[in-house]
Amino acid sequence: MTARDGRRLSPLTLLLAITAGGCDQSYYAREFQVLSGTVEGSRSETRLLLVRVDDPEWTRIKEQRIACLVPADAEVYMNDRMTGFDAFGIGDTVELIGRFDLDTREERFVVSFAYIAHNEPPPPALVLAPPVPPTTQPAEN
Secondary structure, eight states, X not given: OBOTTSOBOOHHHHHHHHHHHHXXXXXXXXXXXXXXXXXXXXXXXXXXXXXXEOOTTOTTSGXXXXXXXXXXXXXXXXXXEEEOGGGOOTTXXXXXXXXXXXXXXXXXXXXXXXXXXXXXXXXXXXXXXOOOOOSSOOOOO
16 A cells, blocks of 8 residues: 555554454444344344343433344353353343444444353252262271
């Protein structure tokens, strides 16, 4: 790549020009936020969830629903076990930690961590065997 006057730009100058002009620094400065709600829909091909937000304090979200992007590197847990995107089901209660992505046409929440509270049957009861009495008497000295 050359400058306007015909000189070649050094790789460092080129990198600085790209990062200074091409990146929105405010995106990286955004704070993580916690969002809790109920899953109303999901699309596995785009990894998008539609979540109805339970907190009435979220006045920035229209109709208390928001699209949430769950990237492949997000941590997803269901009842304290790590799982994948396919574990999200309609009606599941979720807690999400992430950031709002304002760079798209429609506002969406990019998830870094997700916890799914899913109703599961309790584990089977642990059955203990009764203690076994000794078969021989200890030797006397």
